[in-house]
Amino acid sequence: MVLETDVLIVGAGAAGLMAARAASAAGASVVIVDKSIIGRGGATIMAQMTTAVALGAAEPDSTELHAEDTWIGSRDLGDRAIIDVICARGPEVIREVEGYGANWARTPDGAYSQVFAPGHSRKRCVYVDVLRTGDAVSQALRSVVRRDGNVVRLSNVMLTKLAKEGDRVTGALGFAIEALEPVGISAKTTIVATGGLTFLYARNSASSNMTGDGFLLAAEAGATLRDMEMVQFFPIAHLYPPLVQLDPIMWDPFRYKLGGRLLNGKGEEFLGESGDASGAYTTPRDTATYKIFQEVEEGRGSPHGGAYLDFRMVPAEDLKAGFGPVIDILARQGIDLTRDMVEVAPMAHFMLGGIAVDVAMQTGVDGLLACGEAIGGMHGANRLSGNAITEALVTGRIAGETAVTRRDVARAPIDAALAREWAELQAFWHPRAVARDEAPIDELKARLQRTMWENAGPLRTGEKLAQALTDVRALAAESADIALAPVEAFALTLQEKVELRIMLAVAESIVLPAIERRESRGAHVRLDFPEQDAVAVARFLTRSGDGWSVTSRETTAVTA
Ligand SMILES: Cc1cc2nc3c(=O)[nH]c(=O)nc-3n(C[C@H](O)[C@H](O)[C@H](O)COP(=O)(O)OP(=O)(O)OC[C@H]3O[C@@H](n4cnc5c(N)ncnc54)[C@H](O)[C@@H]3O)c2cc1C
Known part of the structure; x- marks a missing residue:
């Protein structure tokens, strides 16, 4: 087409x-x-x-x-x-x-x-x-x-x-x-x-x-x-007990509306917020994420490794009015917010x-x-x-x-480029003829997701980031040559292989500048460099062949 x-x-x-x-x-x-x-x-x-x-x-x-x-x-x-x-x-x-x-x-x-x-x-x-x-x-x-x-x-x-x-x-x-x-x-x-x-x-x-x-x-x-x-890591994504039918990040809007306190595993407030709906829910996402993990690291996390979210001080009728049908969905799953707290923790x-x-x-x-x-x-x-x-x-x-504004530009023919890309995709999907897929691509995606979460996630160190880079490169080598079985339609496995290639390349584009950023700033927390540098420096990446180059430039507060 x-x-x-x-x-x-x-x-x-x-x-x-x-x-x-x-x-x-x-x-x-x-x-x-x-x-x-x-x-x-x-x-x-x-x-x-x-x-x-x-x-x-x-x-x-x-x-x-x-x-x-x-x-x-x-x-x-x-x-x-x-x-x-x-x-x-x-x-x-x-x-x-x-x-x-x-x-x-x-x-x-x-x-x-x-x-x-x-x-x-x-x-x-x-x-x-x-x-x-x-x-x-x-x-x-x-x-x-x-x-x-x-x-x-x-x-x-x-x-x-x-x-x-x-x-x-x-x-x-x-x-x-x-x-x-x-x-x-x-x-x-x-x-x-x-x-x-x-x-x-x-x-x-x-x-x-x-x-x-x-x-x-x-x-x-x-x-x-x-x-x-x-x-960005969203600080209060649902953690426990398991919930179905509801989005894991659904708690935020209810906090805006009704309040809701964040408590550590000892039941202590640790963000300096009042927890009511008066506008005292003030902690930005980067700070809240860091502080939740800090409580966990220091042994004051909730049982499953996060914090408690508590709406028990909100009157039952306000909860019912504020949560609407969601309160019934929660009730069907055994959660009564007048009595129970839930556990929350950051997610990408x-x-x-x-x-x-x-x-x-x-x-x-x-x-x-x-x-x-x-x-x-x-x-x-x-x-x-x-x-x-x-x-x-x-x-x-x-x-x-x-x-x-570019409507006067001439269009260029695209057929030859499409034929080349199609041939490249065929070679990428089917480097060898096989009757069945040589490896489940979703398992490789899951391994990538694990190392990114553990090593290039909310709490980073030089050592962890180096591990992420090693893992990403090893996965890239392992996955490049996997042969997929031919399909005639519904090419979902073929899509998955292209996505895995993209995810691996993009993962490197996250890890490389994260290694170079030897400071903590906003969502980028380096436990080995906890301070924020006095001057903000943006990192820029360009791609050549299969590699990334990183350069840096100071940002400026001047309005254009
Ligand atoms: C659960 C959740 C809740 C959120 N809540 C809020 C909120 O309350 N307030 C707020 O401001 N923001 C919120 N955000 C963020 C906000 O929704 C997004 O930043 C915004 O919608 C992005 O819009 P977009 O059009 O750039 O991208 P998207 O809406 O993500 O659309 C991108 C599209 O590109 C398509 N695509 C990708 N790759 C290809 C390809 N190779 N070929 C063809 N198509 C492709 C995808 O299929 C997708 O449909 C939330 C995000 C999430 C995940």
């Missing part, structure tokens, strides 16, 4: 769909591709509640103040120009997606309902619902894009390489997973909107398609990555770093833009709650707008 378009978008979460909408509204033809079903893969559909935007509905606020809070939250490692533009355009995109059908919650007098979240100095987070804001945003964007005659949607197509002619990206190449056929799209502009990578970690809040593909695709095409060692949640872009979402490679969680620069070393959906919506819109 070969298609031609003005704008190709890889990934159909909030960022990709918003880019599609922006480009199409300006008259461009668009092809949007997802390795899952359009609008149903990735993180957007799972996002729970908070969307941070300075609307000033609950109390006086400004986009400048939002940017300042975000900069401080980034531990001085963000890109101030990117932060400024995302915060400045937040209010506009919130209203735009409302126009597509996302019903942001309102107060009885009709104002946007805005709640407080840690790190924000104002009540700034809008939401549709406590647990399904992302789903509502995705649904609104999905339906407007579905009705849009300028947009071609391709579900279940995995893109494996960006096509290039000289220094210019001319589209992308890959394969249809269901039909197992090659797919090439020739485009004037290609936008990478592939989201994050937290499936690289054993304990994660990700869906299994969050394997970091866009980072490698963009880097292989010549783009630079930044802050790749910065992976969000990619803070990513593809380096300017304020127009240009990567520096001709023809290649990026947006959403796939970019770096907004969050530095720590993300404030609610800033990710805003980032996805604003940067998606900007990428769509920038793409349209």
